[in-house]
Amino acid sequence: EVQLVESGGARVQPGGSLTLSCAASGFTFRTHGMSWVRQAPGKGLEWVSFVDTTTSLIFYADSVKGRFTISRDNAKSSLYLQMNNLKPEDTAVYYCVRDPYNSGTLGVLDYWGQGTLVTVSS
Amino acid sequence: NFMLTQPRSVSESPGKTVTISCTRSSGGIATNYVQWFQQRPGSPPTTVIYEDNQRPSGVPDRFSGSIDTSSNSASLSISGLRTEDEADYYCQSYDSSNPHWVFGGGTKLTVL
Secondary structure, eight states: OOEEEEEOOOEEOTTOOEEEEEEEESSOGGGSOEEEEEEOTTSOEEEEEEEOTTSSOEEEOTTTTTTEEEEEEGGGTEEEEEEOSOOGGGOEEEEEEEOSSSSOTTOOOOOBOOOEEEEEOO | OOOEEOOSEEEEOTTSOEEEEEEESSSOGGGSOOEEEEEOTTSOOEEEEBTTTBOOTTSOTTEEEEEETTTTEEEEEEOSOOGGGOEEEEEEEEETTTTEEEEOOOEEEEEO
16 A cells, blocks of 8 residues: 655744655655645645656756755655745645656656645744 | 636535536646546545546546547546535646646535
């Protein structure tokens, strides 16, 4: 069974930093691209970032480019999101989402984690 | 960049069929696959349709997806509506010209 378990969400002050983690199991992690998708309270879904299997392809939404860094450790079957210079508008539940393919060029998403809440507030 | 536009809400009675549309603002709807996700309150999204019209295992065949190039839109149809289908539904596609994953704004389905 595919499982994606996010952790690391917390309340931080504006300008602060946070790193989210996603532990994957139930599939061969190193053969799948991975994305982060967020959802602000009461709002819709917003794609944040993507990384392919070898980290040779990495993409970011314009809203987070230059502030967030996606990475992965295939040996640990884990995905990460380093978030710097956080703003109140980054407040959201952050989901770890699997791409059924390796390079993301088809843009398909399939399995979602339960999400972890990040609150940016003073 | 393109946008995906969905109706904000739809409602229908149990046992009936409802169709939710997802219109692409520019570029052809058939250019990139469309996915549909169901999100019940307090839960993460789950996939009900992928690659335009494919159903994951475990999703009942009451759910079907299609694309219409004449209206440049994708549609999710749910037949034999049940109260458990009440949820938010999101369409999603991919902007290959400027790699971004694009979501529609979501449609709240009420079954009453």
